[in-house]
Amino acid sequence: MHGEFPDLSADGPADRRRLFAEEARSGRPDLAMLCLLVGAEADPAVDEAALDAAQIELDRLAGLLPFGPTGPHAWACALADLLGGRCDFRGTPGDYQRLESSLLHKVLRRRRGLPILLSVVWIEVARRAGAPVYGVALPGHFVVGFGDPHEQVLVDPFAGGRLLTGPDAELMVAGATGAPLDPSMLAPADPLEVVVRILNNIRAWASTRPEQSDVALWALDLSLLVPSHPARLRYERAQLLVQRGEFATGAAELDAYADVVAAVDQGAAEAIKGKARAARAMLN
Incomplete structure (x- = not known):
């Protein structure tokens, strides 16, 4: 049943x-x-x-x-x-x-x-x-x-x-x-492998259609709910938010991801922090 x-x-x-x-x-x-x-x-x-x-x-x-x-x-x-x-x-x-x-x-x-x-x-x-x-x-x-x-x-x-x-x-x-x-x-x-692959397909479909960024966002959100998801998905989500014009939220998520990356790659973390600053600058 x-x-x-x-x-x-x-x-x-x-x-x-x-x-x-x-x-x-x-x-x-x-x-x-x-x-x-x-x-x-x-x-x-x-x-x-x-x-x-x-x-x-x-x-x-x-x-x-x-x-x-x-x-x-x-x-x-x-x-x-x-x-x-x-x-x-x-x-x-x-x-x-x-x-x-x-x-x-x-x-x-x-x-x-x-x-x-x-x-x-x-x-x-x-x-x-x-x-x-x-x-x-x-x-x-x-x-x-x-x-x-x-x-x-x-x-x-x-x-x-x-x-x-x-x-x-x-x-x-x-x-x-x-x-x-x-x-x-x-x-x-x-x-879970099957569902992740389905969500990846949906994200790929939406990525070629800028008007469907809302679809890409919910597919990312569901992917992040799957246990043991790749950390890079958080970076992808932050970038998508910035692309959608949600600059403050996207910048905050970039900063949070940079803090995670800093433990293994300080240079990459600084580059991500720079993207966060650039996103906030779009608010001015």
């Missing part, structure tokens, strides 16, 4: 972020819930009923799978038949240009999305049905794995569930990085 969503209308954005932080810091983070809370941040009109409806849809899809496939190959084929075939979940090049392609509740409705969001649908549907499933964070293209990671069956939900051979995965990695496939790239991705 999926988790219950408390009333999101009580405190608005603050309540959504509190729920996201609590889930991210829980012992076993719920991937679907985290992704749906990302969607709620993007679309404040999404309430707990809409989020529950998305979880119920994942439950419904899992109930359409045949009972008890045996072995990872059988599971992969069953999911491909249901999600890629009968339900037509897949991606198109145009999906990379749409923010809704990174929002789980929208992907469930449109049945289109980025590779990682389509993979989340596969993972959550298959997991509910008892399949040995996990995400595989190949560079540049997220896919799904079934079975023991040492003898796994890989599928590409973006291509409707096409089964991937070893050479297929090698070509994907070479195309994205120019480097050979390292076996470590085939390891199962944990839920």
Whole structure:
């Protein structure tokens, strides 16, 4: 059974972020819930009923799978038949240009999305049905794995569930990085890795659209709620605030980040302090 969503209308954005932080810091983070809370941040009109409806849809899809496939190959084929075939979940090049392609509740409705969001649908549907499933964070293209990671069956939900051979995965990695496939790239991705990658995608989408700086800001704010986030995210947030014209707040965050950096690199800290002074000068 999926988790219950408390009333999101009580405190608005603050309540959504509190729920996201609590889930991210829980012992076993719920991937679907985290992704749906990302969607709620993007679309404040999404309430707990809409989020529950998305979880119920994942439950419904899992109930359409045949009972008890045996072995990872059988599971992969069953999911491909249901999600890629009968339900037509897949991606198109145009999906990379749409923010809704990174929002789980929208992907469930449109049945289109980025590779990682389509993979989340596969993972959550298959997991509910008892399949040995996990995400595989190949560079540049997220896919799904079934079975023991040492003898796994890989599928590409973006291509409707096409089964991937070893050479297929090698070509994907070479195309994205120019480097050979390292076996470590085939390891199962944990839920927080998946959510961080989704948030990174959203930030990348917003970074090429200056009018969407509010999207970049909330994606950064959620990233900062994930345990063990990189300290550089605080610097990125401060810079974004300055770019948005929030000079005083951005300068204060630059100063705070400089204090952290000073412990390891005094020269870099002074440079950051200089950026803070320049930001404050914009107020004059």
